Amino acid sequence: MSGLSTVKLNDGLQVPVLGYGTGTALYQKEAKDSVKMAYSEAKMHHIDCAEMYQNEESVGLALKELKVKRENVFITTKCGTADPRKSLEKSLKLLGVDQVDLYLIHSPLLVKDTGLGKAWQIMEELQKEGKTKSIGVSNYRIEDLEETLKVAKVIPSANQIEVHPYVLDKAQSLIDFCHSKGIHIESYGPLSSIVRHPGGSVDPVVKKIAQELGATDGQVLLKWAHQITHGGIVVTTSSKKERLVEQIKAFTDIKDLSDEQVQAIAEAGKKEHHRVFMPHMDQ
Numbered sequence: 001m002s003g004l005s006t007v008k009l010n011d012g013l014q015v016p017v018l019g020y021g022t023g024t025a026l027y028q029k030e031a032k033d034s035v036k037m038a039y040s041e042a043k044m045h046h047i048d049c050a051e052m053y054q055n056e057e058s059v060g061l062a063l064k065e066l067k068v069k070r071e072n073v074f075i076t077t078k079c080g081t082a083d084p085r086k087s088l089e090k091s092l093k094l095l096g097v098d099q100v101d102l103y104l105i106h107s108p109l110l111v112k113d114t115g116l117g118k119a120w121q122i123m124e125e126l127q128k129e130g131k132t133k134s135i136g137v138s139n140y141r142i143e144d145l146e147e148t149l150k151v152a153k154v155i156p157s158a159n160q161i162e163v164h165p166y167v168l169d170k171a172q173s174l175i176d177f178c179h180s181k182g183i184h185i186e187s188y189g190p191l192s193s194i195v196r197h198p199g200g201s202v203d204p205v206v207k208k209i210a211q212e213l214g215a216t217d218g219q220v221l222l223k224w225a226h227q228i229t230h231g232g233i234v235v236t237t238s239s240k241k242e243r244l245v246e247q248i249k250a251f252t253d254i255k256d257l258s259d260e261q262v263q264a265i266a267e268a269g270k271k272e273h274h275r276v277f278m279p280h281m282d283q
């Protein structure tokens with residue numbers, strides 16, 4: 001895959017540290033050309049998908065038209081219903097593959113009626129059947145993880161959650177809980193302080209660190225999300241090739257933030273709270 005470093009999950013699966021998201025800007029849209037550009041021109045070889053984004057077929061078409069060998073792309077998708085088996089079988093058909101690399105339950109609210117424990121047992125069956133290499137969750141709180149871990153024979157490999165400075169006041173304890181259980185964090189919405197809440201308490205701190213590192217603000221925020229989550233995976237996106245190349249370079253060309261720089265952004269972020277997605281994460 002691309003020259004990006006990888007994160008080793010608790011089941012041994014190596015995941016490119018940066019993922020290209022097809023959920024926000026491409027939600028319900030024709031994603032083929034964007035995915036082709038991200039994969040072939042920006043070398044984003046880790047694609048984050050979901051049943052709920054309603055564009056899996058166009059992602060699959062992009063990879064088919066690029067003639068990508070299956071081993072040269074990392075595909076994550078997410079269960080968007082109460083039935084992980086039915087959802088995964090539908091996603092595999094739409095993506096045009098017989099196995100995804102990482103399959104996540106998109107939200108605990110989706111499987112409340114199924115039961116979090118029962119839903120996880122189905123995920124374990126799907127992994128055993130080879131329909132996904134690795135299994136994890138998304139938008140799971142500590143209480144959701146504890147309920148799942150009561151019955152789990154396989155520990156979730158990842159928990160994909162909103163991570164940026166303005167949710168750290170709430171996310172820190174979840175990040176540290178997951179780390180203690182060997183569950184890797186996948187950060188989504190890492191650029192929210194630029195994209196959704198410009199002019200906040202974090203901006204001057206990020207700008208100063210960007211100058212110190214010879215980086216862009218966006219690169220600093222991507223690196224910060226990776227480091228504050230104990231070396232976690234980061235999922236971002238852009239419609240612009242130049243920005244995607246810049247995002248990749250955050251992990252190939254920019255040195256790590258010092259502990260002091262990580263904490264300076266953390267402290268600035270804790271002065272405000274702005275959650276963009278999934279309000280249940282604050283409950």
Ligand SMILES: NC(=O)C1=CN([C@@H]2O[C@H](COP(=O)(O)OP(=O)(O)OC[C@H]3O[C@@H](n4cnc5c(N)ncnc54)[C@H](OP(=O)(O)O)[C@@H]3O)[C@@H](O)[C@H]2O)C=CC1
Nearest residue numbers: 021022023024048138188189190191192235236237238239
């Ligand atoms: N599991 C879940 O529930 C969720 C998962 N996700 C996943 O994470 C992915 C990424 O989420 P998202 O919130 O988009 O990620 P980010 O916070 O990284 O924001 C990406 C957006 O930032 C813009 N951007 C990038 N750089 C800059 C800059 N320097 N200045 C201004 N704007 C900039 C891009 O727009 P431009 O095109 O102009 O560059 C792009 O639309 C989603 O696509 C999805 O796959 C997201 C939310 C929830």
Ligand SMILES: O=CCc1c[nH]c2ccccc12
Nearest residue numbers: 023024027050052053106277
């Ligand atoms: O998962 C990413 C955020 C998102 C974008 N579109 C939808 C639709 C339904 C659930 C989540 C999302």
